[in-house]
Amino acid sequence: MNQIAIIGVGWYGFKPSTPEVSFREMVFEASTRAYQDAGNINPRNYVDSFISCQEDFWEGISISDEFAPDQLGGALRPTMTVAGDSLQGLAHAFMHINSGIADIVAIEAHSKASDILTYSEIVKLSMDPIYVRSINPQNFHFIAGLDAVKFMERKKISREDLAMVVEKNKSSGLSSPRASYASKISAQDVLSKEFIVYPLSELDIAPLVDGAIVIVVSTEEIARKLKKDDYVVVKGISYATDSSNLETSELGKANYMRIASDLAYKMANVTSPRKYFDAVFVDDRYSYKELQHLEGLRISDDPSKDLNEGNFSPQGEIPVNPLGGHLAKGVPLEASGFSLLLDAIDYIKQGKIEKALVGSWRGIPTFSGSVVVVEKP
Amino acid sequence: MKVNLYLNKRVAIIGAGLTLFRRRLLETPQEIAWEAASKALEEAGLELKDIDCVVIGSAPDAFDGVHLKGEYLSHGSGGIRKPVSRVYVGGATGVMTAIAGWYHVASGLCQKVLAVAEEKMSPARPHPQSVFKYIWDPILEKPLNPNLIWIFAMEMHRYMSKYGIKKEEIALVSVKNKRNALNNPYAQLGANITVDDVLNSEVLVWPVQLLDVSPVSDGGAAIVLASEDVARRYTDTPVWVEGVGWTLDNTEWPARDLSYARYVEFAARMAYKIAGIERPNKEIDVVEPYDPFDYKELHHLEALQLAKRGEAPTLLKEGVFDIDGDIPSSPSGGLLGVGNPIAAAGLMKVISIYWQLKGTAGKMQVKRPVHTGLAQAWGDLMQAGTVIVLRN
Numbered sequence: 001m002n003q004i005a006i007i008g009v010g011w012y013g014f015k016p017s018t019p020e021v022s023f024r025e026m027v028f029e030a031s032t033r034a035y036q037d038a039g040n041i042n043p044r045n046y047v048d049s050f051i052s053c054q055e056d057f058w059e060g061i062s063i064s065d066e067f068a069p070d071q072l073g074g075a076l077r078p079t080m081t082v083a084g085d086s087l088q089g090l091a092h093a094f095m096h097i098n099s100g101i102a103d104i105v106a107i108e109a110h111s112k113a114s115d116i117l118t119y120s121e122i123v124k125l126s127m128d129p130i131y132v133r134s135i136n137p138q139n140f141h142f143i144a145g146l147d148a149v150k151f152m153e154r155k156k157i158s159r160e161d162l163a164m165v166v167e168k169n170k171s172s173g174l175s176s177p178r179a180s181y182a183s184k185i186s187a188q189d190v191l192s193k194e195f196i197v198y199p200l201s202e203l204d205i206a207p208l209v210d211g212a213i214v215i216v217v218s219t220e221e222i223a224r225k226l227k228k229d230d231y232v233v234v235k236g237i238s239y240a241t242d243s244s245n246l247e248t249s250e251l252g253k254a255n256y257m258r259i260a261s262d263l264a265y266k267m268a269n270v271t272s273p274r275k276y277f278d279a280v281f282v283d284d285r286y287s288y289k290e291l292q293h294l295e296g297l298r299i300s301d302d303p304s305k306d307l308n309e310g311n312f313s314p315q316g317e318i319p320v321n322p323l324g325g326h327l328a329k330g331v332p333l334e335a336s337g338f339s340l341l342l343d344a345i346d347y348i349k350q351g352k353i354e355k356a357l358v359g360s361w362r363g364i365p366t367f368s369g370s371v372v373v374v375e376k377p
Numbered sequence: 378m379k380v381n382l383y384l385n386k387r388v389a390i391i392g393a394g395l396t397l398f399r400r401r402l403l404e405t406p407q408e409i410a411w412e413a414a415s416k417a418l419e420e421a422g423l424e425l426k427d428i429d430c431v432v433i434g435s436a437p438d439a440f441d442g443v444h445l446k447g448e449y450l451s452h453g454s455g456g457i458r459k460p461v462s463r464v465y466v467g468g469a470t471g472v473m474t475a476i477a478g479w480y481h482v483a484s485g486l487c488q489k490v491l492a493v494a495e496e497k498m499s500p501a502r503p504h505p506q507s508v509f510k511y512i513w514d515p516i517l518e519k520p521l522n523p524n525l526i527w528i529f530a531m532e533m534h535r536y537m538s539k540y541g542i543k544k545e546e547i548a549l550v551s552v553k554n555k556r557n558a559l560n561n562p563y564a565q566l567g568a569n570i571t572v573d574d575v576l577n578s579e580v581l582v583w584p585v586q587l588l589d590v591s592p593v594s595d596g597g598a599a600i601v602l603a604s605e606d607v608a609r610r611y612t613d614t615p616v617w618v619e620g621v622g623w624t625l626d627n628t629e630w631p632a633r634d635l636s637y638a639r640y641v642e643f644a645a646r647m648a649y650k651i652a653g654i655e656r657p658n659k660e661i662d663v664v665e666p667y668d669p670f671d672y673k674e675l676h677h678l679e680a681l682q683l684a685k686r687g688e689a690p691t692l693l694k695e696g697v698f699d700i701d702g703d704i705p706s707s708p709s710g711g712l713l714g715v716g717n718p719i720a721a722a723g724l725m726k727v728i729s730i731y732w733q734l735k736g737t738a739g740k741m742q743v744k745r746p747v748h749t750g751l752a753q754a755w756g757d758l759m760q761a762g763t764v765i766v767l768r769n
Binding site for chain 1: 384405436437438439442443446447448449450451452456457458459460461462463464465466467473477479480481483484485486508509510511512514515589621622623624625626627628629639640642644647658669756757758760761
C-alpha cells in the first residue's frame with residue numbers, strides 16, 4: 001500500500017446554529033474552499049471519486065445519499081456514501097486510491113445538528129431495539145456513565161481529573177477559529193455543576209455544533225505536482241468496532257481504539273507511539289473519553305498521572321487536543337473525526353508539530369473508532 | 378473517473394450465502410445478517426476469525442427502525458473487533474457492497490473480506506412506502522406528498538411513450554422472471570403467470586400494476602472476497618471481480634430524461650473499461666439487471682449496452698434474454714421473482730452471477746457455458762447505478 005496525501009481542506013460553520021445555509025449550501029461552501037486549497041482544481045475534471053459520510057436519521061431524509069453529489073461536483077461521477085465517521089470515509093478514499101481506481105478523491109462530512117429537534121430520541125433509536133431500547137432509558141448518557149465509572153475505577157481516575165480535562169480543552173480552544181464553546185472556566189466550575197449522569201455534568205459533555213468539512217486526497221505523486229511540499233501525508237489509517245452489542249462490548253476500555261490504532265501503527269511503522277507523535281487529537285465528547293482513548297491509543301498507561309503532571313497540556317510533553325477538542329469545538333456528528341484531523345493539519349501547517357495522531361469515536365451507543373497517522377511529507 | 382486497466386491486485390469471490398427472501402421473517406435483522414454471513418463463510422471454507430474486514434450494505438435506516446444501522450448490524454455480520462464499515466447508495470447498495478468489498482482487498486488493506494447486505498422491509502408500518510415519504514426534497518417536493526410508485530409510473534410511461542412500447546411487451550419481463558424464480562430455492566414469488574395476469578392485476582398508478590412490481594421482502598445476502606493467493610488456497614473455482622463501476626446522477630430527477638438510465642450507462646462504461654470489455658452484447662454471457670419493476674429490467678439492459686435504446690422489448694420477445702437465450706437475463710428470477718429486500722436484493726444478483734460462473738446454480742444454471750457475467754443495481758431518486766463484472 002502507498003501512503004496518500006491530503007492536498008485540500010475546506011470547512012464552513014462550527015457554530016451552534018447556521019440558519020443562513022442549508023446543509024447542501026454548507027457543503028458547497030466547504031468543497032469550494034477545499035478544491036481551491038487543492039490547487040484550484042475543477043472537481044468535474046480532476047476528482048475521480050467522491051465520498052459522503054452521513055446517516056439518514058441525522059439528516060431527516062430517508063436514503064440521504066441522494067443529496068450527496070451536486071454540491072461536491074460529483075453528479076454523474078462515482079459518488080457513494082459511507083455511513084460512518086468521516087475518518088472512515090477517509091479510509092475508503094485511501095482504498096479507492098490504493099486499489100488503482102482513483103488518483104484524487106474528495107470526502108465530505110457535515111453536521112446540521114441545529115435542525116434536529118429530538119436529538120436524544122434519535123440516539124435512543126440507535127440502541128438495540130430488544131435489549132436496550134425497550135428499557136426506555138430516561139437519559140441516553142447512561143451508557144457513558146457506566147463506561148466512565150468502570151474506567152475510572154480501573155485506572156484510578158478521579159472526578160477532579162475529568163474536570164481538569166474540561167478546563168484544559170475549553171481553555172485550549174480559545175486559540176482555535178472553530179471553537180464556539182471555548183471558555184476560561186476552571187475545574188472547580190465543572191465540579192460545582194449537577195450531574196447529568198454520574199460522574200458526568202453538563203460541562204463534561206461536549207455540545208453539538210453545525211459544520212461541514214471537505215477534504216481532498218491524492219496519490220503523493222499528484223500532491224507533489226499540485227502542491228510542491230504543502231501537503232500532509234496519511235501514513236497509517238484504520239478503524240474498528242469492538243462489538244455493537246452493549247452486553248458483548250467491554251465497558252471501561254476503548255478496545256475499538258486499541259484495535260484501530262494497532263492496525264494504523266503497523267501501517268505507519270510506528271512502534272513507540274508516545275515517543276513518535278508530537279501531538280494527539282482525540283475524541284473527547286465526554287471528558288473521561290479523552291483519557292480512556294489515550295490509554296487505548298497506547299499514549300498513556302497512567303492518564304491521571306500524565307494529566308496532573310501537565311504532560312497533555314499544549315506546552316506539555318505530548319499535547320492532547322491543543323486546539324480544544326470537541327469540548328471546545330462541539331460535536332459535528334459525522335464530521336467529528338475530520339474536525340480533529342483539521343486541527344492536526346492546522347497544527348502541522350503552522351509548524352508547531354510534524355507528526356500527529358488523530359483518533360475518533362462514533363459516540364453513544366457505539367464501540368467504533370478510527371485512527372489516522374498524519375505527518376509532514 | 379480515472380480507470381486503471383492495471384489494477385493493483387486481483388480479487389476473487391470464494392463464498393456466498395443467502396437467506397430465504399420472504400415477507401415477515403421472524404428473525405431480527407442481526408439474525409438475518411448472520412444467517413447469510415455464516416453460509417458465505419461455510420462455502421468459502423473460512424471461519425469468522427479468518428476474516429480481516431467486514432463491509433455492510435443496507436439502504437434506508439428506517440426499514441429496520443434503527444439509527445446507525447451499520448453499527449447495529451455489525452454484530453450480526455460478524456463485525457466484532459475488526460474494521461467494519463457500512464456503505465450505501467439507496468437501492469443500488471447491494472452491488473456497491475460487493476464493490477466496496479472488492480476495493481478493501483484490491484487496495485491491500487485486507488486479504489479476506491466478508492461483505493453482508495441486509496434489509497427487513499416488512500416491519501415498516503403501515504407499509505414500506507411510508508419510509509419513502511421522506512426521500513424527497515423537503516422544500517420543493519415533499520409538500521406534494523408523492524410516493525415512489527407515482528414517479529416510477531411517470532418513468533415507465535415516458536419509456537413506453539418515447540419508444541412506442543406496449544404494456545404487453547413489458548409484462549413479458551414479469552412473466553419471465555417469476556418463471557425463472559420457480560427454480561430458485563430462496564425465492565418468494567416464483568410463479569407461472571401470463572401476460573394477461575399482469576395486465577389484469579390491480580392498477581397501482583397507471584401504467585404500473587401489481588404484477589409489474591417486486592414484492593415487499595426481508596432477507597440477507599453475503600459474500601466472501603479474497604486476494605488471489607488466498608483464493609487459490611481455498612478454492613479451485615474462484616470467480617474473479619474483473620470490473621466495477623458506480624455513478625450517482627444529480628439529485629434533481631425532474632430535470633432528467635426519464636426514458637434512459639444514463640447513470641447506469643456511465644457506471645457500466647467504467648466497469649467495462651476496467652474489465653476490457655468493448656462489445657458488451659457479445660462478451661457478456663449472463664446478466665442480472667436490477668428489476669424492482671418489470672420495465673426497469675429493459676431500461677437497464679439498454680443502459681448496460683446489451684440492447685439499443687428502445688430495443689430491449691423486441692429482443693425480449695425474440696427470446697434473447699430467456700434462460701436459454703443468447704444473453705440470459707435474471708436467471709435467478711430477479712427481484713420480481715425472488716423478492717426485493719433492497720440491499721440484499723442487489724447482492725443476491727451478484728451471488729446469482731457468482732454461482733452461474735462457478736457452475737453451482739443448480740436448477741437456475743444457464744445451460745450453455747458462461748464465462749463473463751454482470752450484476753447491476755439501481756436506486757436513490759432514480760439516480761444511482763452500480764455495476765460489477767465477474768469472470769471465471
